Amino acid sequence: MPLVTTTEMFKKAYDGGYAVGAFNVNNMEIVQGITEACQEQHAPVVLQVSKGARAYANHTYLVKMVEAAVQECPDIPIALHLDHGPDFETCKSCIDGGFTSVRIDASSKPFDENVEITKKVVEYAHAHGVVVEAELGTLAGVEDDVKVSAEDSSYTRPEEVEEFVSRTGCDSLAIAIGTSHGAYKFTPEQCTRNEQGILVPPPLRFDVLEEVSKRLPGFPIVLHGSSSVPQKFVDIINAHGGKMPDAIGIPEEELRQAAKLSVCKINIDSDIRLAITATIREYFDEHPDHFDPRQYLKPARQAVKDMVAHKLVHVLGCNGKA
Ligand code: G3H
Ligand code: 13P
Ligand code: ZN
Numbered sequence: 001m002p003l004v005t006t007t008e009m010f011k012k013a014y015d016g017g018y019a020v021g022a023f024n025v026n027n028m029e030i031v032q033g034i035t036e037a038c039q040e041q042h043a044p045v046v047l048q049v050s051k052g053a054r055a056y057a058n059h060t061y062l063v064k065m066v067e068a069a070v071q072e073c074p075d076i077p078i079a080l081h082l083d084h085g086p087d088f089e090t091c092k093s094c095i096d097g098g099f100t101s102v103r104i105d106a107s108s109k110p111f112d113e114n115v116e117i118t119k120k121v122v123e124y125a126h127a128h129g130v131v132v133e134a135e136l137g138t139l140a141g142v143e144d145d146v147k148v149s150a151e152d153s154s155y156t157r158p159e160e161v162e163e164f165v166s167r168t169g170c171d172s173l174a175i176a177i178g179t180s181h182g183a184y185k186f187t188p189e190q191c192t193r194n195e196q197g198i199l200v201p202p203p204l205r206f207d208v209l210e211e212v213s214k215r216l217p218g219f220p221i222v223l224h225g226s227s228s229v230p231q232k233f234v235d236i237i238n239a240h241g242g243k244m245p246d247a248i249g250i251p252e253e254e255l256r257q258a259a260k261l262s263v264c265k266i267n268i269d270s271d272i273r274l275a276i277t278a279t280i281r282e283y284f285d286e287h288p289d290h291f292d293p294r295q296y297l298k299p300a301r302q303a304v305k306d307m308v309a310h311k312l313v314h315v316l317g318c319n320g321k322a
Pocket of ligand 1: 024050051052053083084181270
């Protein structure tokens with residue numbers, strides 16, 4: 001089947017009490033690892049591309065690799081999405097260039113300005129058969145060149161969502177309920193420690209999610225900054241020359257809970273980076289004489305595939321839903 005928009009997959013996810021995984025792609029091994037897992041698990045998937053990914057790998061290469069995945073995985077719906085589109089021009093370039101979904105991220109702008117920019121993107125996108133994800137509330141962390149401190153981050157204000165959605169006409173809404181980008185989602189001071197000394201993060205603001213959902217019945221909500229930062233990858237990285245003390249993510253049980261509610265799309269990027277880095281660091285330690293990239297990229301790709309398969313089955317609940 002050709003690339004699809006997210007409309008149908010979100011409707012089924014909302015009604016079925018699961019979420020679709022949205023995984024960031026930056027190179028061939030990542031595209032292959034994700035889509036092979038989805039094909040095997042019969043899961044719909046969103047492949048998303050950031051401004052940084054386009055700068056790194058080039059728009060055309062990314063589109064062609066995703067098209068190759070569509071051809072190799074004929075049984076599953078795949079959407080190609082712009083992650084955190086910073087402005088109208090970037091969104092337009094992706095809409096014109098084969099994407100089926102775009103995020104306009106004007107969340108750092110004042111409300112009326114966010115409405116105005118989002119509405120302009122929606123008008124252009126809808127005229128071209130493309131859907132739009134918008135954003136209200138600001139996540140802490142790094143995305144592309146933008147670094148948002150914890151103090152400057154803000155939860156989504158439920159009292160704003162109805163007006164925002166009706167004025168913009170957006171198709172889905174990314175909200176902020178305590179997630180953040182990267183592998184350090186909480187400072188140790190924000191956490192408690194369990195008996196083993198492992199950091200336990202503060203819970204997500206499910207009260208905000210529930211209030212948003214009540215005000216937007218049937219409307220798909222997106223959770224981003226949703227990597228879990230698996231301890232096993234952090235341990236491997238630290239045991240093989242890396243330095244990632246106190247890296248911490250969102251507990252999988254909380255994501256599973258969100259997926260059962262109105263959250264239809266969950267964004268994961270950092271866990272892909274961790275899977276690859278852990279595998280390659282370990283590989284280099286164990287095979288200091290190897291220098292063929294295929295030797296170490298093969299297990300790295302397999303690690304992405306295994307990690308994604310785990311998410312599909314145990315976190316998102318979208319296996320068998322293609
Ligand atoms: O939003 C953050 C995503 O992880 C994309 O990261 O901007 O470094 O490609 P990036
Ligand atoms: P993570 O850094 O938690 O993987 O978040 C990715 C994301 O939100 C992309 O938009
Ligand atoms: Zn994000």
